Amino acid sequence: MYTTLIDAVSLSQHLADDKWVILDCRHDLMNPAYGRDAFAAGHIQNAQFASIDDDLSGARQGGDGEFRGRHPLPDRAALLETLRRFGINDDTQVVAYDAHGGMYAARLWWLLRWIGHEAVAVLDGGLAAWEAAGLPLVAPVAQRAAGTITERKTLTQMVNVADVVANLATQARTVVDARASDRFRGENETIDPVGGHIPGAKNRFFKDNLQADGRFKPAGQLKQEFTPLFDSPEKAIMQCGSGVTACHNLLALEIAGLPGAALYPGSWSEWCASPTRPVATGN
Numbered sequence: 001m002y003t004t005l006i007d008a009v010s011l012s013q014h015l016a017d018d019k020w021v022i023l024d025c026r027h028d029l030m031n032p033a034y035g036r037d038a039f040a041a042g043h044i045q046n047a048q049f050a051s052i053d054d055d056l057s058g059a060r061q062g063g064d065g066e067f068r069g070r071h072p073l074p075d076r077a078a079l080l081e082t083l084r085r086f087g088i089n090d091d092t093q094v095v096a097y098d099a100h101g102g103m104y105a106a107r108l109w110w111l112l113r114w115i116g117h118e119a120v121a122v123l124d125g126g127l128a129a130w131e132a133a134g135l136p137l138v139a140p141v142a143q144r145a146a147g148t149i150t151e152r153k154t155l156t157q158m159v160n161v162a163d164v165v166a167n168l169a170t171q172a173r174t175v176v177d178a179r180a181s182d183r184f185r186g187e188n189e190t191i192d193p194v195g196g197h198i199p200g201a202k203n204r205f206f207k208d209n210l211q212a213d214g215r216f217k218p219a220g221q222l223k224q225e226f227t228p229l230f231d232s233p234e235k236a237i238m239q240c241g242s243g244v245t246a247c248h249n250l251l252a253l254e255i256a257g258l259p260g261a262a263l264y265p266g267s268w269s270e271w272c273a274s275p276t277r278p279v280a281t282g283n
Helices: 008-012 034-041 076-085 105-114 126-132 161-170 181-185 219-229 246-255 267-271
Strands: 020-024 047-049 093-097 120-123 174-177 236-239
Touching: 008 126, 034 047, 076 105, 093 105, 093 126, 105 120, 105 246, 120 126, 161 236, 161 267, 219 246, 236 246, 236 267
Parallel strands: 020 047, 020 093, 093 120, 174 236
Antiparallel strands: none
């Protein structure tokens, strides 16, 4: 069972395995059509397309009328129906990939763990590693029978905006922001019209988890780099722009043997939507 990463060659040996489901999670924040178009142009054999916007996120406005962020978590029942549509059962090995260092595939990894499914991994190095290994892309789309996955005990931790607000006073937990440093400082108005970060947060850009070839750094190196950021992973909250790339840091922590950090799904896009919540800028 693969629970964090899988390499391209190992995945290539299971393309026809009916107990494996492969999901293409390519996405572009500035061009929502990119992922589906790229999938149609060529993808890993028997893969299916999982849309960040349509399949892996929920309604932006909650039942209370409050904005929940750009990519809030989907309703758990709706997520289960989506996963069943992909043909996932309780004993299915799921592999997620993208072309962006795992920044979107990690969201699917976290969501499956959220509903208690442990057998999910991200393709290390993504499509670049796949093609570097001389492995082909295809155009035909796989057709699978509906799956029967069920909800089990969650394997993740999560906080909401009220928890993060309360933490401003207690500072019991360390917030770690996965956005690029210019966004963290409040200098990228194209992506973040309201720039800055949650007061007291630290910055760990998700791409710092990767080596030059786009694969994840070794576990020991990740552990060495994350350890100075917080007292313990159980006292850490991972966030980003909209709760997607924060999952990349959570995956890196799992690889490093530092499980237990929580995800703040609404992240910066939810936080900055209310003028009552404070904003810090700079470093």
